[in-house]
Amino acid sequence: MVSQSAFAFICCLSLLLTFAHCKTLKRDVKALNEIKASLGWRVVFAWVGDDPCGDGDLPPWSGVTCSSQGDYRVVTELELYAVSIVGPFPTAVTNLLDLTRLDLHNNKLTCPIPTEIGRLKRLRTLNLRWNKLQDVIPPEIGELKRLTNLYLSFNNFKWEIPKELANLPELRYLYLHENRFTGKIPAELGNLPNLRHLDVSNNHLVGTIRELIRVEGSFPSLRNLYLNNNYLTGGIPAQLANLTNLEILYLSYNKLSGTIPSGLVHISKLTYLYLTNTSKALGLMERARLSLFKHFPYQAEYHLVPYLGRPLLRTNHSATLPHLTSSRPNMWRFSLWRFFTR
Template sequence: MEKTTQQLRSSNNRKHMTILGVALVLLLFLPSLVISCKEGEKTSLLGFLDGLSQNSGLTTSWQNDTNCCLWEGIICNVDGTVTDISLVSMGLEGHISPSLGSLTGLLRLNLSGNSLSGALPPELLRSSSIVILDVSYNKLAGDFDELPSTPDQAMKVVNISSNLFTGYFPSTTLEGMKNLAALNMSNNSFTGKIPSTVCVDKPFFVVLDLSYNQFHGDIPPELGNCSVLRVLKAGQNQLSGTLPAELFKATSLEHLSFPNNHLQGTLDPEHIVKLSKLVILDLGGNGLYGKIPDSIGELKRLEELHLDYNNMSGELPSALSNCSNLTTLILEGNFFHGKLSNVNFSTLSNLNFLDFRSNRFFGTVPDSLYSCSNLIAVRLSFNNLHGQISSRINNLKSLKYLALSHNNFTDITKMLRILSSSTNLTLLILGGNFKHETMPDYDIFYGFKNLMGLALNDCSLYGNLPKWLSKLKKLRALLLYNNQLSGPIPAWINSLNFLFYIDVSNNSLNGDIPTALMEMPMLESLANSDVIIFKFPLYIYRFLQYRTTSGFPRMLNLGYNKFTGVIPPQIGQLKELLTLNLSFNNLYGKIPQSIGNITNLQVLDLSYNNLTGAIPSTLDKLHFLSELNVSNNDLEGPVPTGGQFSTFPDSSFVGNPKLCSPMLVHHCSSADAAPAPNVSTEHYIDKVIFAIAFGMFFGVGVLYDQMVLSRYIYFDRIIVAISSSYNRL
């Protein structure tokens, strides 16, 4: 036995020595085994490098005297043929060289997420080897060339999304791509009609994304012949007509998306049921009418249903309860009515997002909704609901966003006591309820540990600003406007270190403006400023929406109250403030010179007070100021000229009989005339151009803020769809 054991050990040792010896040999000779690229292919790659104006350091790796198979982003096969080029988000600028078209073994080319411009070389589209072409998220422009079709094209995936392409759908170019499986042309400026031949002779065609373009006309019925099509997206275009009956012959569809077009008609119960594999149905932002058909309940795989902003009506079908895989149910902005209890929500255990805003639902919030333990966001605002929220809402451990505003809920104290236990709640929108009740002012709320936004506006609430607000240490936005609150602003307001959006306008608050308000950390600097993404936009006013709390303007609105005293000179410390409204109060004294230190200020309203003295010349430093109102005070002297002051209308200054200006009734004498600003003409022109540029940027920023989330979510999904489609081929 002992001898046998020794023999085994000896055998094992010999095996280990053999393996070690092979490893040493490989290490010694490894340099000689590295595949060398072909010289002609190296030349083609260097031609691409030469076409770049910004290569983000590629020249460090891409050197003529080195093996191109070892260059960054390059993969070769065993023969030294370049098969893959992947230079994603490298900060590349310049043109794509046609020389890449001479890489006869190239299978995959990915240049997405750069700043490449110019045209897409036809040589790449004619390639007989490229299987995947991805140039998305660049600045490529021009027509997507109509090239003669060739029978030997291997192309399976084409992603040219998020560029600047124009022209018509490239039918001829795509005609020869018999193996095409996925085509993403979204987020460009293509126009014309969607051709009826888009999937002719393409037996593998599974993904078509034409979203965010300018296509118009009807949806081609021939799309129903795309027998294996799984993803069809053409939202944010100008399509019209109805959903053709033939479209529902495409029974492999999993994602059907036509939001924000001009579609009409109804959801035919006999047609919709044919799409039994449907996972996402998005028809929001159209002109659909009629009811949600009962047959919707037969779509057992349905996860997302978007019918928002149509003209649909009727009661919710109880058959929705059968869609047990639903995660997202968005019916906002329609004319649905009836009771929510028509749907048994307890069967929708996967539900994450529920949005029924702006409909005509009545009754109470059904108990079955509290069984949806995975709910993250619930919006029932602008309906006719009443009653109370059940304490069972605390079962919704994932709930972060709750909007119940503008219904008929009562008993604010009970509501807040129940909701305060929802420790993950981030946004709580309750305005437009609890009419003429009293704001609870005692410490009964022990939760709200993560609350960042609280709206109790439009309630006509009586009472003072309650002490329990001081416990909301993560609060960013506080909306209490249009109530009947009274008393002073308490000194603890500056303990809310993250608060930057304060609207307490149209109340009866009184006393001096406290210096504590001049010590708000988030209005003094941008430190600790983070971004919070919402599934749906938050509506501050009915038609003004923001998708992130950082997208709110940093605002202090004390207008329409009964404040007295002077404007604290410390107000100049609030350097990050964008909107300051102190209108319709009883303030007196001079406008502090320090307001000129709030250099980002865009809106300043001091109207309807008892302010005296001159308009400070320091306001000329507010280059971004787009709205100024100092009307109906007792100001005197000349109105400053130049800078932003040249853009404000007369109405900004009326009601100040002692003010003078060439634009006002009272013209200034030579003794009154304001001194001309001591800046050169060139410097002044630079200021104006800078201000205009910022205004354009800010306007685009707001639009971007409303669009970018859905655009990025949508982009992630289509990439997943394209990848999965390719993998299944």
């Protein structure tokens, strides 16, 4: 009798032979060859042959992943990152309708993302960070219902963040930092049931945090929230305490005012709170020392240097507040550098 290991080997070999004899869908072959013609020798020196999924003794093209679909092979992943692609976004990519992963990060792509991006209905990961993409994010990106990871940081996007991003029910990670977005952060993003990480830092965004978390039940799965380095105004709303899964909160370098709500202590998973260099005082200096910190049952590292005038503590001084005892093993780090005004 044939052993189980031998049987498994025969099955795998059969699958490989079947895959090898499948023809690649003509639509995908045409699309990849159009991309090959547009990218130049720097990228495609290893793209040998006419079939991106491999042909005979020729292997699949570097960065191209294929899978069988009936009697055909289709392209399911395209990863061409850090290969110095220069010029407009290759629109032919949007003809690869079975893509689940598109990674073109760390290149020199310019111009806007084409509106045809909405055709990639099976896409789960879209990584275009570290390019020179411009103008607005097309609202058609909200048609990618299976998208879980969206990386658009370190580009030149401007105008407003499209509220159509709230139409992505599977989205978990949204990176929009280091762009030129203006306007308010769409409160509709709070309706995303699976969003864990939202980073809109280092833009030109305005509005208040209260407007972002205006509905009870907003951001039910959010763990990391980065709003720093924008032009947000108003206070830190007590509604933040409703984000019970929050672990990291960056609010530094905005124009916030008012006091820090003591309700933040009830976010049991919150580990890091950064409020560095806000332009207006968030509570008086002594109130912060004597009233605020006593509400937090943690050991806390803190940096207290006034925005103007003599420092309360020496620059870069870090200390453990003596009257705080830790009831949990995690450390609560406050970064309040240049936090207070005279």
